[in-house]
Amino acid sequence: MSNRVYIFDTTLRDGEQSPGATMNTREKVRLARQLERLGVDIIEAGFPAASQGDFDSVSEIAASVKNAEVAGLCRSVKKDIDAAWGAIKEAAKPRIHTFIATSDIHMKYKLGKSRDQVLEMTRDAVAYAAGLCPNVEFSAEDASRSEPQFLAKVVEAAIAAGAKTINIPDTVGYAQPYEYGELIRFLLDNVENSHKAIFSVHCHNDLGLGVANTLAAIKAGARQAEVTLSGIGERAGNAALEEVVMALNVRADYYGLETGIDTAQIYPSCRLLSMIIGQPIPPYKAITGANAFAHESGIHQDGMLKNRQTYEIMTPDSIGKSSSDIVIGKHSGRHALKSKLDELGYRLTEEQLSQVFQAVKNLADKKKQVFIEDVEAVVLEEVYRIPDKFKLIYLSSMSGNMAIPTAALKMEVMGEEKQLSDFGVGPIDAVFNTIDHLVERSPKLMRYSVNAITGGADAQGEVTVKLEENSMTSVGRASDPDIIVASAKAYINALNRLAKKESDLEEGRADGSGDHAP
Numbered sequence: 001m002s003n004r005v006y007i008f009d010t011t012l013r014d015g016e017q018s019p020g021a022t023m024n025t026r027e028k029v030r031l032a033r034q035l036e037r038l039g040v041d042i043i044e045a046g047f048p049a050a051s052q053g054d055f056d057s058v059s060e061i062a063a064s065v066k067n068a069e070v071a072g073l074c075r076s077v078k079k080d081i082d083a084a085w086g087a088i089k090e091a092a093k094p095r096i097h098t099f100i101a102t103s104d105i106h107m108k109y110k111l112g113k114s115r116d117q118v119l120e121m122t123r124d125a126v127a128y129a130a131g132l133c134p135n136v137e138f139s140a141e142d143a144s145r146s147e148p149q150f151l152a153k154v155v156e157a158a159i160a161a162g163a164k165t166i167n168i169p170d171t172v173g174y175a176q177p178y179e180y181g182e183l184i185r186f187l188l189d190n191v192e193n194s195h196k197a198i199f200s201v202h203c204h205n206d207l208g209l210g211v212a213n214t215l216a217a218i219k220a221g222a223r224q225a226e227v228t229l230s231g232i233g234e235r236a237g238n239a240a241l242e243e244v245v246m247a248l249n250v251r252a253d254y255y256g257l258e259t260g261i262d263t264a265q266i267y268p269s270c271r272l273l274s275m276i277i278g279q280p281i282p283p284y285k286a287i288t289g290a291n292a293f294a295h296e297s298g299i300h301q302d303g304m305l306k307n308r309q310t311y312e313i314m315t316p317d318s319i320g321k322s323s324s325d326i327v328i329g330k331h332s333g334r335h336a337l338k339s340k341l342d343e344l345g346y347r348l349t350e351e352q353l354s355q356v357f358q359a360v361k362n363l364a365d366k367k368k369q370v371f372i373e374d375v376e377a378v379v380l381e382e383v384y385r386i387p388d389k390f391k392l393i394y395l396s397s398m399s400g401n402m403a404i405p406t407a408a409l410k411m412e413v414m415g416e417e418k419q420l421s422d423f424g425v426g427p428i429d430a431v432f433n434t435i436d437h438l439v440e441r442s443p444k445l446m447r448y449s450v451n452a453i454t455g456g457a458d459a460q461g462e463v464t465v466k467l468e469e470n471s472m473t474s475v476g477r478a479s480d481p482d483i484i485v486a487s488a489k490a491y492i493n494a495l496n497r498l499a500k501k502e503s504d505l506e507e508g509r510a511d512g513s514g515d516h517a518p
Helices: 025-038 052-064 078-088 104-111 115-132 148-161 177-190 210-220 241-250 263-277 298-306 334-344 350-366 372-382 427-439 483-506
Strands: 006-009 042-046 069-075 094-101 136-141 165-167 198-202 224-227 326-328 390-398 406-413 416-423 444-452 461-469 472-480
Touching: 006 198, 006 241, 025 042, 025 052, 025 263, 042 052, 042 078, 052 069, 052 078, 069 078, 078 094, 078 115, 094 104, 094 115, 094 165, 104 115, 115 136, 115 148, 136 148, 148 165, 148 177, 165 224, 177 198, 177 210, 198 210, 210 224, 210 241, 224 241, 241 263, 263 372, 334 350, 334 372, 350 372, 372 472, 390 427, 390 483, 406 427, 406 483, 416 427, 427 483, 444 483, 461 483, 472 483
Parallel strands: 006 042, 006 224, 042 069, 069 094, 094 136, 136 165, 165 198, 198 224
Antiparallel strands: 390 406, 406 416, 444 461, 461 472
């Protein structure tokens, strides 16, 4: 059995189904390039049959990625398979990933199909997909709750029909590590043609066992792990890429396995995702959290001073987490900025570079020091945002314990300039009230959070807001040294995303994302 574990990243598909993690096409392409830089073997780019928007983003990713395989997910029906192939066929290394449910509860209540029908659909779908693309992966959705003997029949049929990879997902995070490892062993031992395919696992984290189950399955013989950055995904999320990879890396003595991951790119990748979706990495998050390498206890500090290995089983440098370096200032030139952006993996046009250069210059006039994180925040805000229907032109606010909080704004609304002032219980409330009146909308504010991008009193504030209106939600984010301005920009960004969702619905682009996961 090979000692190589293949890393299948589904951040752009399953991860994006996580509430508040929606990304636009340019953001997806940027993250896909970083995943390639990280060294993942397969990037699951999306569900092309879900909408024209999904199809287009998968196609762009397929055209942008050169070294990693690009997979498109599809149900085991011809039209979905055709859509997946249409989106990925120009990829250097395309993969069709088709799935069907195999548990009794899913077959009865979701599919309305018998076991024989599901077995036949598996054969037909995999054979059809293999006729289009030689690299086919088959997933038995809800495999961990499927009857083992029937699951073995389905897997055998899928391999016989041309599947090169077999995924055994723990779709609802139900399995326990020992039990899940035993299921993988059972299939490897009892599926007659199991030697002709790589066995994969896709574990959800509903009981907090996603990583434990993934590692148990790998120990039992699975050789592909389906993971996401920071463990984002449906419900409680997925097995986290960084945790699985570093467990295999740190405990190479136990597993005796290797991956193709450049571990020094782990933290930059997770940080990029955090900035794109506007959700900070929790401080206690394993591997990448702010506290992962912090030591406050006197006993721990004493041990660290004598030998770091007393309380650290890996180093910050090993995951690419080091102190932020000053990379640009108001006296720096375009070439220095372009060089740093190239180093970070951004590929900007001359027009985009000029746009970012001016924004960084403006920021450098406000801040003493400009850090890597500041530059990335500028790029994401200036280059990767969706087209604006609503745009902030001017903002002034007044507040204090002897004043009524007031905000005055000038905005561009659907191409027309408007200005207004309004009140609130605080400066942020006044700003949001004024924006609502200017755009003539009344969304409900579901979440508001502020996070400092870097240290220091002059740090940029990164604001995230979540809005709900007409049963639709959107998340907006923005950064600025002025928290009031950042809040306004984030709120407007969320409104633009709501407007984009409405536009997509009007064009018949309902995403149907609730039923897209193995």
